[in-house]
Amino acid sequence: MNYVEYQKKFPTEQTVINHFIQIRYGSSVPHCHLCGGVNRVVPERGRPKFFHCNDCNSSFSVFKDTIFEKSSTDLRDWMFAIHLFLNGKKGISAYQLKREVPVTYKTAWRMLKQIRIAMGNVDKPEFAQTIIEIDETYVGGKPRKENRRKDDDGNPTAKSKRGRGTSKTPVVGVLDRTTKKIHARVAVPNKNGQMLTGKQLLDVLHQVVKGKSTVMTDEFSGYKILAKTEHLHFRIDHTKAFADGFVHTNNVENFWGNVKRGIIGIYHQVSKHYLQSYIDEFCFRHNNRKNENMFDTLLGQCVMKKVVVHSTEPELCAA
Structure with a gap:
């Protein structure tokens, strides 16, 4: 929807209310939040967001339990x-x-x-009997070592570490190669304070993957836990190639690229609490x-x- 379409669609606040009623209730008249009635629900005078149900004699807002x-x-x-x-x-x-x-x-x-x-x-997607790509990325921290600054004497500062072993926050993504749908979760430390473990990776995978699937990963040792599951596991060694036939994680890595460009270019900094x-x-x-x-x-x-x-x-x- 462009700006002209937006102006035509919502010229007044009442048009916004009418459109939201259609989206939420699937009809031009809302259902009573208390008794579920619809036949005797009428708008309240002077309060366009509110309706009155004559069946149970109650008033309600069509925006109750919404972000508005x-x-x-x-x-x-x-x-x-x-x-x-x-x-x-x-x-x-x-x-x-x-x-x-x-x-x-x-x-x-x-x-x-x-x-x-x-x-x-939104409900978690369900990926069943398909090819799955799973990968992790790390958000936060200083720029990569190629972009490190020099100190006052003109000497390069200490190299900035990347990914694992740093204080950056790990995020795990699971992508269905057929539908290209993705599910991603921020990893939290386990009871020993470790990030990122194979059990955590498996937990995120099984949130959306149902039944036996073909799983593509990189060489991270945490994915060795997949050998104990029913999944068919393929690994790509990124020190040698980005893809080996159908064995790759390029789709989920493209998603990480959009995430990183959005955070770096638009938001600049995101705290762990809101990540x-x-x-x-x-x-x-x-x-x-x-x-x-x-x-x-x-x-x-x-x-x-x-x-x-x-x-x-x-x-x-x-x-």
């Missing part, structure tokens, strides 16, 4: 923020949204955070990149399936 529930921001500003966020291939920063929408930085930051929560509000929500954002973008109704898909996911505790502390965002 406790927001006083204009609904058209919300729709425009979602429009901008989806049209930016690698996202937009809170400062950029503040320049585009008449809200404060704190409000813009919260809006983007809520949209990311909706992006992650999973950013990973959910990039998974949603990847899994819906060919979905022409991505806007409405995201609106449907704005209805929360569980209570989410929100933080009010802003994080660093790119200008």
Whole structure:
């Protein structure tokens, strides 16, 4: 959806409400949240977001249990923020949204955070009897050694380590080569403080992979645990080649490229506390990149399936 289409679709706040009712309830009239009735539900006068059910004599908001529930921001500003966020291939920063929408930085930051929560509000995909690529990447830390700075005497500083063995946060991704759908999770330390173990890799794999599958990995020793499973395991040695016939992890590595470019180029820095929500954002973008109704898909996911505790502390965002 481009800007002209957005203007035609949502000229007033009432059009936003009507469209959301259609997305949430599948009809032009909402269902009562208490009794489920629909025949005697009427809009309340002077409160366009609220409806009254004459069957159980109760009032309810069509935005209850959604990311919009406790927001006083204009609904058209919300729709425009979602429009901008989806049209930016690698996202937009809170400062950029503040320049585009008449809200404060704190409000813009919260809006983007809520949209990311909706992006992650989706059931895990299920990959069965297919070719699976699994790989890990590491987020955070200093630039690579080729970009290291020199000290005051003109001597190169200490080399910046990459990946394993650093304080960077590991993220594990599992991709179905048939559908190109991806599932990615931030790894957390085990009880001994270790990251990243074979058991953790297997846990992420089995969150979405059902039954016996063909699994492609690199030479990381953590994947040796796959020998104890029913999966057919192939490994590619990246010191020799990027691919050996159909044995490669190029698809999931392409996804990591988009994640890294988004974080480095748009957000610059992401804390460990919020990293999973950013990973959910990039998974949603990847899994819906060919979905022409991505806007409405995201609106449907704005209805929360569980209570989410929100933080009010802003994080660093790119200008």
